[in-house]
Amino acid sequence: MSLSLLNRSRALLHSYAPGFDERLASIAFAEREAPPSEVIALFKQQGPVGLLVNRAAGGLGAGILDAVHVQIALGARSPSLAVASTMHQFSVASLLALTQNGSGAEGLLLAAVAQKRLLLSSGFAEGNSGAGILDSNMQALQTPEGVLLSGSKKPCCLGQSIDLLTASYIRQTAEGEELMVALIPANALGITRAPFWQNSALAAAESIEVRLNEVFVPECMLFSAGYRHLLGDVQTVGFIWFELLICASYVGACAGLVVSVIEAGRWTPHHRVDLAAHLQLAISALEGAALDIERNPQDLPNVLARLLLVRYGIEQSLTQLSDQAHAMLGGMAFITSNQSSNWLMACRGLQFHPPAKISMASNLDTYLSHSTFSIAGAHP
Known part of the structure; x- marks a missing residue:
């Protein structure tokens, strides 16, 4: 049995990575979600690694709406x-x-990335409490040929499997603080790894600490993402993609929990339809947000504001939806296995990704009353 609300997402995942969803489904949930898990290795071998890279460069050329559905399908199998x-x-x-x-x-x-199936880490939001969303804890020493980077990224998803580490740092210029992005081979001299993630939920994401000690990055692998006080298109586009895809991943995770309820035939048709109604609302909200982004490329800051409002609405909805689904699975499911509990906790992770709603209240309130928005200055 499958949940019909996932049919489109799973069909799109199959079109971009034939057989991959079936391969994930063949692994027991407990093995998919607990380290050492093979899901990331399988993603690198068979998954849609080049999903967003255009076809001319050897990628899969997916549009923004398809990318949302692919993440929903992945979340429903392996949060x-x-x-x-x-x-x-x-x-x-x-x-x-x-x-x-x-x-x-x-x-x-x-x-x-597309042709050699390289995996990249994310370059922002190192997880420092109280740090700004555009801050970095990387220290950069400029040299004639490039920079020497020192610092730590934690948590760093894909930490054991990445091919390229992306790291952000601040460069002081006459025009202000410039946000720089460095691309670094994951086996570069001076990079070490250490355990970090202690929670059993989402434990197969390889979220470890990656430490850099005077890692040399040549000038050709350094890129400007614009100035911190003038949020540019590069930074805004990055935030938009992050918020959209991370929401889709957690909506997918919640869909996976709902699948368990449907398959077990728990409670009454009325209760199951109620679950599906709230899940469909979240999916439709993401589809609408994706279309908003696609249709308004000239208005990215305000698109981001609307996307954040969608995200915070989804956070609230997933809390209620996952609670209800977990309750419907019943006490015996809770007592005899960790599976329902791990699904539940996996659905709750969205609230911990930056920027937290409390940090964005003033920025979004300004948008509501003045139709202008900036994420600069926000804190995780």
Whole structure:
């Protein structure tokens, strides 16, 4: 049995990565979601790694709406993989934004991602409490040939499997603080790894600490994402992709929990339809947000504001929906297995991704009354 609300998402995942969903489904949930899990290795081998890279560069050329559905399908099978792959995909999307004004090196990197199936880590939001959303804890020492980077990224999803580490740092210029992005081979001299993630939920996402100790990055692998006080298109596009895909991943995770309820035939048709109604509302909200982005490329800051409002609405909805689905699975499911509890906790992770709703209240309130929005200055 399958949940019909997932039919479109799973069909699109199959079209971009034939047989991949079936391969994930063949692995027991407990094995998919607990380390050491093979889901990330399978993603690298068979999954839609080049989903957002255009076909001319060897990628799959997916549009924004298809990408949303692919993440929903992944979340419904493996929340850990969905969250981890979001970090890869939004990093790719940020590189795509850089290619609009770049020297061409970014385009070559994107082609390598698609053709060699390279995995990228995310470059922002290192998880420091109280830090600004555009802050970085990387220290950069400028040299004539590039920079020496030192610092830590934690949590860093895909930490054991990444091919390219992306890291952000601040460069001081006469015009102000410039946000820079460095692309670094994951096996570069000076990079070490350490355990970090302690929660059993989302434990297969390979969220570890990656430490950099004077890692040299040549100038050709350094890219400007604009100034911190003037949020540019590159940064805005990166935030948009992140928010959209991470929401889709958690909506998918909640759909997976609902699938368990439907398959078990729990409670009454009325209760099951009530679950499906709230799930469909979340899916439709994401589809609407994707269309908003597609149709208003000239108004990205306000598109981001509306997307954040959708995200915070989905956060509330998923809390209620996952609670109800978990209750419907019943006490015996809770007592005899960790599966329902891990599904429930996996549905709750969205609220911990930046920017937190409380940090955005003033920014969004300004948008509501003045129709202008900026994410600059917000805190996780």
